[in-house]
Amino acid sequence: MTALASAPSAGATLDVAKIRADFPILSRTVRDDKPLVYLDSGATSQRPRQVLDAERTFLETSNAAVHRGAHALSEEATDAYESARERIAAFVGADVDEVVFTKNATEAINLVAYGMSNASVGDGVDAAAERFRLGPGDEVVTTEMEHHANLVPWQELCRRTGATLRWFSVTKDGRLDLENDPITERTKVVAFTHQSNVLGTVPPVEELVRRARAVGAYTVLDACQSVPHAPVDLHALGVDFAAFSGHKMLGPSGIGVLYGRRELLEALPPFLTGGSMIETVRMEGSTYAPPPARFEAGVPMTSQAIGLGAAVDYLNLIGMDAVKAHENELTGAALLKLQDLPGVSIIGPRSTEARGGAVAFEIEGIHPHDASQVLDDSGIAVRVGHHCAWPLHRAFGVQSSIRASFHVYNTLEEVDALVAGVRRAQEFFGVAP
Amino acid sequence: MKLDSMYQEIILDHYRNPHGRGLRDPFEAEVHHVNPTCGDEVTVRVHLTGGEGRDAKVEDLSYDALGCSISQAATSVAHDLLVGHTVGEAFETLEAYQAMVQSRGKVEPDEDVLDDAVAFAGVAAYPARVKCALLGWLAFKDAVAQAQASQAQASAQTGGTA
Numbered sequence: 053m054t055a056l057a058s059a060p061s062a063g064a065t066l067d068v069a070k071i072r073a074d075f076p077i078l079s080r081t082v083r084d085d086k087p088l089v090y091l092d093s094g095a096t097s098q099r100p101r102q103v104l105d106a107e108r109t110f111l112e113t114s115n116a117a118v119h120r121g122a123h124a125l126s127e128e129a130t131d132a133y134e135s136a137r138e139r140i141a142a143f144v145g146a147d148v149d150e151v152v153f154t155k156n157a158t159e160a161i162n163l164v165a166y167g168m169s170n171a172s173v174g175d176g177v178d179a180a181a182e183r184f185r186l187g188p189g190d191e192v193v194t195t196e197m198e199h200h201a202n203l204v205p206w207q208e209l210c211r212r213t214g215a216t217l218r219w220f221s222v223t224k225d226g227r228l229d230l231e232n233d234p235i236t237e238r239t240k241v242v243a244f245t246h247q248s249n250v251l252g253t254v255p256p257v258e259e260l261v262r263r264a265r266a267v268g269a270y271t272v273l274d275a276c277q278s279v280p281h282a283p284v285d286l287h288a289l290g291v292d293f294a295a296f297s298g299h300k301m302l303g304p305s306g307i308g309v310l311y312g313r314r315e316l317l318e319a320l321p322p323f324l325t326g327g328s329m330i331e332t333v334r335m336e337g338s339t340y341a342p343p344p345a346r347f348e349a350g351v352p353m354t355s356q357a358i359g360l361g362a363a364v365d366y367l368n369l370i371g372m373d374a375v376k377a378h379e380n381e382l383t384g385a386a387l388l389k390l391q392d393l394p395g396v397s398i399i400g401p402r403s404t405e406a407r408g409g410a411v412a413f414e415i416e417g418i419h420p421h422d423a424s425q426v427l428d429d430s431g432i433a434v435r436v437g438h439h440c441a442w443p444l445h446r447a448f449g450v451q452s453s454i455r456a457s458f459h460v461y462n463t464l465e466e467v468d469a470l471v472a473g474v475r476r477a478q479e480f481f482g483v484a485p
Numbered sequence: 486m487k488l489d490s491m492y493q494e495i496i497l498d499h500y501r502n503p504h505g506r507g508l509r510d511p512f513e514a515e516v517h518h519v520n521p522t523c524g525d526e527v528t529v530r531v532h533l534t535g536g537e538g539r540d541a542k543v544e545d546l547s548y549d550a551l552g553c554s555i556s557q558a559a560t561s562v563a564h565d566l567l568v569g570h571t572v573g574e575a576f577e578t579l580e581a582y583q584a585m586v587q588s589r590g591k592v593e594p595d596e597d598v599l600d601d602a603v604a605f606a607g608v609a610a611y612p613a614r615v616k617c618a619l620l621g622w623l624a625f626k627d628a629v630a631q632a633q634a635s636q637a638q639a640s641a642q643t644g645g646t647a
């Protein structure tokens with residue numbers, strides 16, 4: 053991989069200028085020649101040249117359908133695809149056969165929910181799947197701070213099986229209310245986020261895993277906002293399942309990952325069925341391949357997997373500790389400076405303690421949509437709305453919010469640009485204090 | 486500056502002092518519309534009198550709304566432009582308005598038809614805001630359809646027993 057030779061070198065302090073040079077999009081201008089200030093990596097991150105090059109090189113030299121055929125290209129493509137799986141697995145502290153490629157995190161979570169659903173219908177699929185059976189009297193626990201992707205699939209699973217959904221509430225300061233614990237002997241699944249995409253809050257994973265295990269419930273971790281921004285070791289965390297998306301970690305869209313403990317993936321019924329996931333097929337019925345193949349029906353996304361492999365290589369070269377430290381600095385600066393502005397209030401924890409780089413806020417007297425229009429006019433891209441966490445916004449009594457989110461390529465100057473943009477919005481709408 | 490073309494003084498005035506706001510009686514239909522991307526909400530009631538179909542008169546359009554300046558102001562302008570007209574006229578105004586905000590700037594607005602609503606032409610340059618500009622207007626259209634459908638049903642029933 054010659055492209056990697058130009059990747060930034062590991063070190064305590066990041067050379068952000070050098071990193072930014074790897075991201076062609078960051079040098080463009082928007083809205084009448086304003087430099088782009090991209091503060092929406094929580095929605096999707098930008099991709100370095102190394103990722104784009106890896107996809108292009110693959111497509112120009114080795115493209116073929118993986119795990120089919122025996123010609124030279126097919127072998128190369130399969131090797132490249134499986135090599136990406138190995139590096140991605142290592143990146144999150146998993147074994148290679150515990151990593152299933154999906155379209156995105158949403159599909160990964162649905163895969164688990166539908167697998168459980170399939171284990172719950174009629175006689176179930178087979179004896180091994182019995183452990184995932186849910187029915188009336190069983191409960192699924194989630195939290196009020198989830199992205200819809202880690203809430204709606206569980207609502208639907210409950211609806212189909214007759215199980216009941218319960219949840220942890222959120223405290224005023226944006227933490228999970230661990231005192232009022234909905235986990236009981238009836239709980240079969242505990243699904244929770246590793247980092248809120250709105251509040252930035254990082255819940256105590258070890259404690260939640262401990263409580264779930266104590267009652268024999270499976271844990272499902274939404275790692276969408278953690279894996280891209282900090283070192284994550286899924287084996288050490290001890291969760292049963294985890295999901296994340298490539299496009300939030302400098303990789304391509306169209307690729308996500310489901311992690312599952314091997315023993316569980318071996319027992320979980322398939323979600324999508326068809327080619328590539330079978331062992332034998334007869335008109336009367338079929339048997340299925342072992343995981344991860346069992347969960348990868350059809351010709352998979354290939355260049356995207358290879359691109360995600362390259363993204364992981366790129367992040368490894370920088371070092372996830374350095375990524376985390378850098379984003380922590382940006383988050384700390386944004387929290388301080390925004391709180392200093394009269395009329396601005398942060399939604400979520402106000403310090404960087406157990407918190408990542410999503411900073412949601414409100415500006416008194418300005419609807420978030422209107423504020424973001426002024427920010428956009430200054431070249432600043434932020435997210436507005438409920439960020440797919442509507443119940444969370446309801447819990448805070450707000451309809452929507454503005455969210456700035458960071459990645460390794462953002463700078464302190466961009467935090468200052470955000471602060472200046474907020475001031476400009478206050479002046480534009482005549483609410484400047 | 487584009488920003489000023491979107492946030493014209495007329496729009497900010499309607500936003501700060503909305504016309505006809507509040508839910509009133511009587512009404513034949515009430516609808517609740519939400520913009521699922523931002524959570525903005527509007528509740529619209531219509532009161533129709535006189536003739537049938539497009540000949541009925543829009544006696545009142547009352548509303549309650551939570552949302553950005555564009556969606557709030559647009560609903561306020563809808564109240565001004567649609568009340569007192571026949572359903573047919575109101576729908577013509579609505580179509581002209583919808584064509585303008587969805588045109589990405591390609592439709593030259595007719596000030597005779599759209600009056601204050603021409604101020605929303607600047608929104609057409611920002612596709613992400615078009616839904617905001619349409620929220621209250623499309624709720625009105627839906628409310629009229631529901632009001633007339635239930636009236637038709639009611640008269641069919643009384644017609645049947647008469």
Ligand SMILES: Cc1ncc(COP(=O)(O)O)c(C=O)c1O
Pocket residue numbers: 094095156157158159199201202245247248249274276277297308440
């Ligand atoms: C916390 C969290 N979970 C899940 C998702 C869903 O990710 P995707 O849309 O890539 O499936 C997101 C992305 O917005 C997220 O931030």
